[in-house]
Amino acid sequence: MTTNDILIKVENLKKNFDSIEVLKGINSEIKKGEVVVIIGASGSGKSTFLRCLNRLEESTDGHIYFNGTDITDPKTDINLHRQKRGMVFQQFNLFPHMTILKNMTIAPIKLLGLSKADAEKKAMELLEKVGLADRANSYPSQLSGGQKQRVAIVRALCMNPEVMLFDEPTSALDPEMVGEVLTVMKELAQSGMTMAVVTHEMGFAREVADRILFIDEGIIMEEGTPEEVFTNPKSPRLRDFLSKVL
Amino acid sequence: MIKILDWLKQLWESFSHEFDFVFIQGGRYQQMLTGILNTLKITAGALLIGVLIGIIVAAIRSSYDKSRVRRGFGFTILKVLNAICKIYLTVIRGTPVVVQLMIFYFLVFVSARDGVPVAIFAFGINSGAYVAEIFRGGIMAVDNGQFEAGRSLGFNYVQTMIHIIIPQMFKAVLPTLCNEFIALLKETSVAGYVGVMDLTKAGNSIAGRTYSYFLPLLTVAAIYLVVVMILTWLVGILERRLRKSDH
Numbered sequence: 001m002t003t004n005d006i007l008i009k010v011e012n013l014k015k016n017f018d019s020i021e022v023l024k025g026i027n028s029e030i031k032k033g034e035v036v037v038i039i040g041a042s043g044s045g046k047s048t049f050l051r052c053l054n055r056l057e058e059s060t061d062g063h064i065y066f067n068g069t070d071i072t073d074p075k076t077d078i079n080l081h082r083q084k085r086g087m088v089f090q091q092f093n094l095f096p097h098m099t100i101l102k103n104m105t106i107a108p109i110k111l112l113g114l115s116k117a118d119a120e121k122k123a124m125e126l127l128e129k130v131g132l133a134d135r136a137n138s139y140p141s142q143l144s145g146g147q148k149q150r151v152a153i154v155r156a157l158c159m160n161p162e163v164m165l166f167d168e169p170t171s172a173l174d175p176e177m178v179g180e181v182l183t184v185m186k187e188l189a190q191s192g193m194t195m196a197v198v199t200h201e202m203g204f205a206r207e208v209a210d211r212i213l214f215i216d217e218g219i220i221m222e223e224g225t226p227e228e229v230f231t232n233p234k235s236p237r238l239r240d241f242l243s244k245v246l
Numbered sequence: 247m248i249k250i251l252d253w254l255k256q257l258w259e260s261f262s263h264e265f266d267f268v269f270i271q272g273g274r275y276q277q278m279l280t281g282i283l284n285t286l287k288i289t290a291g292a293l294l295i296g297v298l299i300g301i302i303v304a305a306i307r308s309s310y311d312k313s314r315v316r317r318g319f320g321f322t323i324l325k326v327l328n329a330i331c332k333i334y335l336t337v338i339r340g341t342p343v344v345v346q347l348m349i350f351y352f353l354v355f356v357s358a359r360d361g362v363p364v365a366i367f368a369f370g371i372n373s374g375a376y377v378a379e380i381f382r383g384g385i386m387a388v389d390n391g392q393f394e395a396g397r398s399l400g401f402n403y404v405q406t407m408i409h410i411i412i413p414q415m416f417k418a419v420l421p422t423l424c425n426e427f428i429a430l431l432k433e434t435s436v437a438g439y440v441g442v443m444d445l446t447k448a449g450n451s452i453a454g455r456t457y458s459y460f461l462p463l464l465t466v467a468a469i470y471l472v473v474v475m476i477l478t479w480l481v482g483i484l485e486r487r488l489r490k491s492d493h
Binding site: 054056058079080082083085086087089091093094095096097098106107110111139140141155156159 | 314315389391392394395396397398399400401402405409410413414417488490491
């Protein structure tokens, strides 16, 4: 692969919360079309790392390049950059005062300048894909957790992002709803979307990931293909972690 | 039975005679109408200014409280603005509204001839302080995830506030806000201190002219009551409409 294929490049990323060092220097690259799954124990810094990619957390030190632009530079228009990155949260974070359709169309209309008709057409197509077209005029409170998360995913897709960031998308769901969300994510991965996913769903990681990052103590302790990570873990920390979650 | 009817008839006659004397003769009802109009004008104007100031002050104060990056040029500006807001809140909430009104009328807008715009301004500034704290509470109560979701879609800070946070905040604070509006309406009854012919002043002036206090004062009280009831009713309708999204 040439360097042109690198979408996100992270250099020596550090993040402190007051005096606590959460990220101690992360170096990584995410290529176009790649699905990277980030695993690690809770408190290891994996969510912080993902949120830094969108600057929802401001990094303390280091650089993040997105298509070659340093987004940690204060001069970079972060709002414009965030438009190109879809984010899905553990708690869904749908806007409760808007219908599903409005949730999905408000950003494309206000930020991309789409007409209401165009935005709604696109939103309906996406809702159709995830089987929720009939809920377009419902409010988030009328949906189940799994439905909310599917809406949250397609809401992000309405902005035509170049990469999708998932922050523990299934952790707040009842077990029987995890599958429907993972299915949507799998389809998204198969369609060629670049994805960075923080998750505890090891089955999903094994099946869908191109590469797995194991974050521990604020650094990438180990990385590799699912095959390498799951069947032949090198570091004792990873072996220990896998013995607990598998 | 006939006695009761007679008594009622007499009562009605004395009432209509009193009413005619107090309100109709000398066209004194016109004073009442001017009073109602001025009270409504001042309340509506002050409400508008109060909500505007309230949103701005609440936005500044809550961004300061929530800001996680606590250094750099932007934060310094926020810190200064927050300090100004705090002084405003302390001074306005720490002094009686009637004193503020007189300060504005007799010391600040010395050349003002009409007291109504001055009263609108003074009550607006006053109400803004209370509304600001109501709004701030509302903004702080909206889940931070809402803010992050807005920002992650690419909205800037102000857009996130306008499209996502403030509509949710407004719904949460509506009952408290209605309380503040009711209080404001009744507080405007001190506008007479700066020579504004408001509802209270009109009633008082008619009472003074006719030496009849019963009807003018009870009429004034009844009108305030009716306006408050209408306001409460309207807010109730608004609340029900906003509640459409939670089932």
